[in-house]
Amino acid sequence: MLQRLTTRDTLGGLLMIALGLAAAVIGRGYDLGTLRQMGAGWFPVALGILLAVLGLGVILTGRPGHSVPAQDAPAQETALTPETADRNALQTDGDGSAGPSPLRSLFFVLASIGAFALLIPILGLILTVPISVGLASMADPKSRPVPVLLLGLGLAALTSAIFVLGLGLQMDLLP
Amino acid sequence: MMEILNGLSLGLSVAFSVSTLFYCFAGVAVGTLVGVLPGLGGLATIAMLMPLTYHVAAVDALVMLSGIYYGAAYGGSTASILLNLPGTANTAVTCLDGYPMTKQGRAGVALFMTTIASFVGAFIGLVALVGFAPYLLAAARSFSSQEYFSLMVLGLIAASVLSTSSPLKGLAMVTLGLILGLVGTDITSGTNRFTFGSLRLYDGLNLVALAMGMFGVPELIANAGRVRSNIVDSKSITWRSMWPTRDDWKRSTNPMLRGTGIGAVLGALPGTGGLLASFMSYAVEKRLAKDPSRFGNGAIEGIAGPEAANNAAIQTAFIPTLTLGIPGDAVMALMMAAMIIQGIVPGPGLMTQQPDLFWGVCVSFLIGNIMLLILNIPLIGVWVKILAVPYWMLFPAVVIFICVGVYSINYSTFDVFWVMIFGFLGYLLAVLKFEVAPLLLGFILGPLMEEHLRRSMLLSRGSFSTFVERPISASFLAAAALILLWLAYASLRGRARARAAKQHAALSE
The missing domain is CATH 1.10.287 (Helix Hairpins)
Structure with missing residues (x-):
């Protein structure tokens, strides 16, 4: 350790x-x-x-480990320094559940971004979004295909509505 | 004084236009939302929504991005109180007494009081912003390149060592940020630096791609697959349960005011933002309390003071950004970048050349805080329900918003690939326990700092002593040196003490 x-x-x-x-x-x-x-x-x-x-x-x-010299900071009496906050924040990230391995998450989140970059000029927004959503969801080993598909379609509709229809961005919706 | 009143009336006319009101509301609502959701911070959200603001007017862009920032501070306390998970890092201290209050069935009172404290802190902070900005501006007019350079040195050192857990790592991150900021064509000489022959890098690295990759992606990876355990029943928080007792009011009033004072001062200084302010306010209240043992067991002073401090600091953090053009923390740096992209140069010229923008934004803060009061008291049930949105829906959605957002800036898949690269780098740095906020600050200040350095050296004919010969510049550098010396001293003393303790332990065995 x-x-x-x-x-x-x-x-x-x-x-x-x-x-x-x-x-x-x-x-x-x-x-x-x-x-x-x-x-x-x-x-x-x-x-x-x-x-x-x-x-x-x-x-x-x-x-x-975390034994940081800044423990001599003024807030010492209460044993409260920004590091405690840092540690709290880390706990938020780590605890709460036995999450998947971070490397798995890293791989699929990056893959999802990469797939988006590769596919958006070819397939357009409506097809690219569900594929990226699918890849990102693989980061969570407990994800199930049907809800993820629905989520992907929902997000495709939402992003098309906000970015293309709402803000008028020049993005292809379909191939 | 007259100047301020004129400014405010101008600001009112700007801030009450339909579109500005809409963007203000959108900003504070999104801010509250991401504040409530643990793991999605204001910084990542501002980066994520920055591309959206490229397509709206400058005032509206700034109003919305600021709204996200202070809105997240309101929302952050909700998760702290109900779930014992800080929605944003600045509200971590609110967990200490907020969550015990929830366990005692006083969640409603805690939520109500943090909202009131947030409002009081923000309002007084805003008064300080409007009151002090014109005076600071007058001082800033006498600043030359030497002063700006030294102030940036002070700001970067303070930001990287005061609010990070390892000062050396913070300094390394700021330096790395400065270097990354130099990528692209050097304006003075026309040399293309660190572009590796790639034409697309001539304009420099894409800020949004960097911010999202460094902040958004590591947050996503940390949150993917997480399951929320303790969900609060939104019906349990009723109007009646929210109303504080007379004793609660009495206990909270002074901590709120003291917290506001602490926050207003720390917020305006470079490098010391809401996080430090909220912790310091908590420490002060605990020290002043007649019965310190109540702290950690649901003492209302322990939430009222820090919340007021955090929100006051957020408002006064705008002072150096708007008047000097020098952001004190990463969020302000992003805000400044958003302004520059809109063609606005933050700094002494802003208030005189674009008073409508300055005052419009200030008045919008007041309107936004009033909106937040409504969003967080009568509508608190809505946010409590949102805490139940499952992560498996949330994190792919965030990935998509990042991708579409970055792509929409230049319709460039190259930028999206950069999110991947920065995401990997950000993850690596997170694993190695480097904090990336100072990197972002350095990245944005890098080119500016080099320009002021060059200009100073030209003015002084190549002599570094110019930085200490000018009194204002010298005092900035002295302050920076003091911070470093104090840290070195504290570190040595800490080590000596740890060694002594180890020897003591060895002896007693």
Whole structure:
């Protein structure tokens, strides 16, 4: 447990270092200019280095778990800090039921968005929406086909009404 | 004073047009709705509905988006009280005493009192907004690029360290946001930065795609497949059960006013919004109480103060955005982006060049809050019923609204794919416990900050000392440095204490 949480900060820090160095290296390719007349590269390089340094800081101060130094904040007496709120919010996300695995949700939610992007120019709104709804619903292993189909058709009608008829957007309804 | 009265009468004429009233109502109703539903926040909703506002007038767009923001604050307390799930993060503290009140059969009173407290806080916050904005504006006229740059530094540091759980991660997120904000054509030199040869990136990353991907998608993933357990019977909340006793009124009045004061001050400062205000108000009330043990067991002071603080902070958060053009938090940053898209430049020029917009929006806040009073007291039963809408219907609907919304901006499937990419990145960051709100703030301020930096350096002939030679700029930077020093000190002391405790434990074994 302890090990795993430490790794999370390490991974996060490494990600920041990688992104920061990438920004700095790419930024180096633009004109740096002078301090008086900064070129296109100055700010990106500076920010990239800063991000890498911050990433290093995240790794070095990586803490196991939630024991955060900010517990010395003024609200200490009540043991109430924004982190408690954060934790509450996390509980909201996690508890309440044994939800499906987050990776499954991630996959189907992203797939649903991707399918929308691929299909909307070809199939039009009315056919694309139910397909995307179907894919998104797969994130929930308990979803049943008939209600999902009805939901998809309902949403197709609703979005067509709001966006195309109501706001007059130029979207194809059918292929 | 005369100026303010003239402004208000102008604002009244704008805000009472049929279309503005409609968008105001739509905003607060949608806001209450997403506030009530746990897991769907105001920020994601504003991002989601931003494309819709591209097609309406600027005033209406701003009125509606703001309505979502403060409406969500009203609605958020409903879920906190009835389900012990904060509808929005800012109302998390309301769970502490609101839910115990529900268990004691006093849900009605709690809902009534939070609505009244929200209204009182919002109203006084609004008075502060209207009263202080003209003075701040006068000060802002003397600001040059140096002051703007330093103020942004202060704002970004405050926003990323004060309201996140890990200051370093918050700073990293702000920096990453600044970098992402630079993608596209550099206005000064014409260089295309970080575009990787893609023509479509010349205009920069799409803000709506970024906001929805980073906020909407992780929220969806967290909520998919969730089943709600405790559903409240809407019939149990009757008119009679809502009316507070005389004792309730007496206990609530002063906390409401103190909360408003705390919220109004913290809201106007950069980086300290409603979340911090509500927690601080709770801490203050608990400290002042004759019998602190009542807190956590249904003390009405514990909901009245924080709710007033949260709503006052939301109103005064508009002060720096509207007068200086510098948003204090991610929601305000989105609001500012919405204005820029409409061709409005938030900042000192806004009030003088477009007084109808400034005052119209301010007056609409008053109208919106009155609407919320009606929506949340007589119609509370409707929202309680909405808490019963199952998630399996809700989350695919949100996916669709995100897709259609993003697609409708430019009819570009490229933008929709970006939602996917940002969604993945947002999820990754959430898993690694990075908070994305500072990233959004950095993203929107990035180009502006670079411009002010360049201009300052040009004016000072390449000397960084210009930032500390000018007194106002220097004081902003000093404040930023103080925040960082204080955090470093608190962190070191915390570590030392933890080590001491560990040694102590080891010794006693």
